[in-house]
Amino acid sequence: MPLLEARNIVKIYPNGTRANNDISFSVEKGEIHAIVGENGAGKSTLMKMLYGLETPTSGEIFLRDQPVHIDTPHKAIDLGIGMVHQNFMLVDSFTVAENIALGREPRTGAVVDRAKAIQDTKNLAETYGLYVDPTAKIEAIPVGMRQRVEILKALYRGAEILILDEPTAVLTPKETNDLFAAIRSLVNQGKTLIFITHKLREVMEISDRVTVMRDAQKVGTVNTRETSIPELARMMVGREVFMVVDKPPVQRGKxxxxxxxxxxxxxxxxxxxxxxxxxxxxxxxxxxxxxxxxxxxxxxxxxxxxxxxxxxxxxxxxxxxxxxxxxxxxxxxVTHIPEDRLTNGVARDGSIADNLIIDRYYREPFAKSGLLNLSEIEQNGHDMIKQFGILATGPAQPVGGLSGGNMQKVIVAREFSSSxxxxxxxxxxxxxxxxxxxxxxxxxxxxxxxxxxxxxxxxxxxxxxxxxxxxxxxxxxxxxxxxxxxxxxxxxxxxxxxxxxxxxxxxxxxxxx
Ligand SMILES: Nc1ncnc2c1ncn2[C@@H]1O[C@H](COP(=O)(O)OP(=O)(O)OP(=O)(O)O)[C@@H](O)[C@H]1O
Ligand SMILES: [Mg+2]
The missing domain is CATH 3.40.50.300 (P-loop containing nucleotide triphosphate hydrolases)
Incomplete structure (x- = not known):
């Protein structure tokens, strides 16, 4: 009996995007299950439904063979499902321990017991080998520690199944190794892990099984031991991927x-x-x-x-x-592709077309005698979407509604095209x-x-x-x-x-x- 199972899940967003098309997927207790697929394939969407951030348009979710309706994260947490997002959701001005205990603070009478929150954090961190500094403010700690805080927060709430959405994207190689050690220790202690990644080397290193998604559908689930990086790449993209660049020698200039x-x-x-x-x-x-x-x-x-x-x-x-x-x-x-795309890279509420010209809207051809040339801006949006393979409904779509990788493509397109x-x-x-x-x-x-x-x-x-x-x-x-x-x-x-x-x-x- 699978621990968690999704059957025939369809998800259509209000704007008409079909992000999951009849997906059936299951995880066994104690496994490490990787999810891979191209940007916009529907990976985060599927996970958000298991965590109650989105609800399926149709289809069902079962936990230990019992149908469950997970319509809020609160419900998911009660069922023992925790998730750490692509973009962290911590309160910057609070300490590590405060974030971990947030909403579930230990109390003596009506008073929050800070010392206990700190002690609980320490115990939890030790149990799973997830080192954090309980009294440090979130804003002062590096990204790898923030992620450990998110994981501890889910564990503090009793997560048995932990979903990690691209946990290694923001980590250094050393932090990735530490995370993998923690994941192994979690699994040894009976937890179940689902994680999304674009790095196939990681899939091969740590997972037991892999599910591949493409174009809102599931291509298949395979045992990691029985597959290879080229095979996974082919399943993801639907063609051979060579990953070689053609780099001709060139004389450098001034x-x-x-x-x-x-x-x-x-x-x-x-x-x-x-x-x-x-x-x-x-x-x-x-x-x-x-x-x-x-x-x-x-x-x-x-x-x-x-x-x-x-x-x-x-x-x-x-x-x-x-x-x-x-x-x-x-x-x-001088043009810049920033490390942290969400704080320095894009205006989430702005359209793709506007984000593409955010640094040059006041210049020709996008403006003429002080007036914006809207058709030029739209045409540029169309061109870039096509050229960079940005998966979107069109240039008017707000960037905030794109998948993580497609947001990155918008930034890369903008910076490459600024001569x-x-x-x-x-x-x-x-x-x-x-x-x-x-x-x-x-x-x-x-x-x-x-x-x-x-x-x-x-x-x-x-x-x-x-x-x-x-x-x-x-x-x-x-x-x-x-x-x-x-x-x-x-x-x-x-x-x-x-x-x-x-x-x-x-x-x-x-x-x-
Ligand atoms: N809130 C939303 N409203 C409308 N469309 C959305 C929304 N969230 C995601 N989508 C669309 O649904 C599709 C799947 O997105 P999803 O975020 O699940 O992809 P993903 O596989 O996680 O991609 P990535 O690897 O880039 O993170 C994409 O076409 C995306 O633009
Ligand atoms: Mg995603």
Whole structure:
């Protein structure tokens, strides 16, 4: 008898989108069940119905063979089903323990027993190997810990079945390993896990079974031991996926971005970027490698005008670009695919068409003598939807109603189409499906071949090694190596620099010129 079962589920959203079309799916107690499929295939929708955030248009859900009506998350929680979303839902100004106990605070009489909430959090964290700091505020903790808080919150409410929607998309490789260890410990203690991912390597590593979805339908469920990455990719996309980029050799051109002695310290006075010097040239991709949290994010935020440096300079085509805010940077034809698409990337209530021109609506061809050219804006929306394979009802659809990966495609489409000199791409393929990764990779390389200068940051070392012409390694806020990419540059060699076991001299880095 399956623990949880969905039978013949159909979900049609109010705007007419058929997101699930006759899906039957089941999970066994104690298994780790992966769900994969292209962006917009209907994965999150199916999970939202198991958690009561959406209700099926038709079809039924059974828990231990009993029909259940899960019409609110409250109901799901009462039934022992918990979910952690693609976008976290924590109260930033509350502490970890307060968030975990929220709505179910332990009390002595009428008074909330804070000490007990903290102790409960500690016990729970220890039981499952999910380390958190109970008294830290959410706004002050890194993303990996926020996720552990969400998981603990579900466990605190008695979750027996835990649904994780793309839990690893926001994690570093190390955090992913820690999460997998926690997942194994949860399963060993009798919990059941369902998780969505785009990373097939993870599916192979941790799951017992995999369900593949495509175009609102279930393609099939297979035992992980009996399948392979190419087979899963084929099931997902409906064709062979090669994941190779065609990268012709090209002579790099003039220097576009020149950074010299750039430092940044945070409010607490901690130096996070220390005297960074490097250049990015026309027709090259400079990849930043390094264990996340070694200054990459802060370096990018300074360069894109989101933070002010404490010393040093950066120039685009010889013009200073720092300390004047993001709009000024954009006007210098620097474009940015942000790491966190929901806070910096899109206006959720705005349409796809509007989001695509959010940085240039006041310029031709989208505006003429102060008036918006609406038909041009709409046409651009149509063109981009087609070119980037954005799954949507049309350019007027609000971005908030798109699947996670399709939101990312809107941002990538906008940034690629702004005719930039320099593209700063942070985690450009986070949350997008393998077909779209293939497309975005090829686009990045094509733009580079056409002359664009690209600064690429990715937590995925294989991605950087595949795309970059040169690799720059950051360790502890410093640039410790700048290396030409080629067959003799191995992960092992990079690893030595990434972990601080080796560093180049400034002469070797060639940054003195
Ligand atoms: N609230 C909504 N209103 C209308 N349409 C929606 C809504 N939420 C999702 N959709 C649509 O339903 C389809 C399935 O979306 P869903 O979020 O389930 O995809 P997904 O498989 O999780 O994709 P991703 O990998 O990009 O997260 C998409 O076409 C999406 O645009
Ligand atoms: Mg989703």
């Amino acid at each position: 220097s576009v971005l020149k950074v010299s002695n750039l430092s940044y310290a945070n409010e607490a006075g901690r130096t996070l970027v220390h005297r960074a010097s490097f250049s990015v040239y026309e027709s090259e991709i400079l990849g930043i490698a390094g264990v996340e949290g070694n200054g990459q994010t802060e370096l990018i935020e300074v360069l894109t005008g989101l933070r002010n440096p404490t010393e040093g300079e950066a120039y685009v085509d010889g013009q200073s670009m720092l300390g004047q805010g993001p709009r000024k940077v954009r006007e210098q034809r 930039p000199r320099l593209l700063i791409a942070a985690q450009p393929t986070r949350g997008v499906d393998i077909g779209a990764i293939e497309f975005i990779h090829q686009q990045l390389v094509n733009k580079r071949t056409e002359g664009l200068a690209i600064l690429l940051v990715s937590a995925d070392l294989q991605e950087v090694m595949k795309l970059a012409d040169r690799l720059m390694v950051m360790y502890n806020g410093e640039i410790v190596a700048i290396l030409n990419n080629g067959p003799d540059l191995t992960e092992e060699k990079l690893g030595l620099y990434m972990l601080g076991a080796a560093r180049q001299t400034p002469e070797e880095m060639g940054v003195l010129a």
